[in-house]
Amino acid sequence: MPKAAQTIHPETLRGAAHHAVAAMKVLANEDRLLLLCQLSQGEMCVGDLEQQLDIRQPTLSQQLGVLRNEGVITPRRDGKNIYYSVADPAMLDILALLYRLYCPKEA
Template sequence: MSAKTKASPSPDAMREAAHHAVSALKLLGNEDRLLLLCLLSQGECCVSDMEAQLGIAQPTLSQQLAVLRRENAVSTRREGKNIFYQVADARLLALLQTLYAQYCPAA
């Protein structure tokens, strides 16, 4: 099918896609969550390391991680007393990589 004859998505499908995109953008719209997700986009990390690397105070860190868990943006695994987090949504990871390429200075 060529681009000219390709069927357009239905209004319901577009609304559903818009809903998911807005939800992702809302997650990224908080500076602490964006920092957490940027760090996690580089690989799995435990809470104590996030706190040390980002300088986010424990209450704020816990609150923002709870939001990310509730929205299924991150997944966790427990190893002893440590809980490790990673980005769980490949679409969110792709957005983070795009933001990183556009806004983060070269290392």
């Protein structure tokens, strides 16, 4: 007799849905998505992010603040420079999937 599929408790699903919605809210902003895509390639300082992505300083600071507050990125100070990296491994998995689905293939 085949084994019945194991059901997941609704409260477990609710908790998972809460985390998924929070991740999607973070990604639902073009500047934040660009920042995370860039940071998924490795740690970068604020000045380099501004130059690479052509995001003006006030917007960059605001969006980095959102990502920091959500625990998605982590800062590291080195002298006058602040470097950021992706802190959430699940976010790297989501970004890899988005890249596969939406980014053009290199020629």
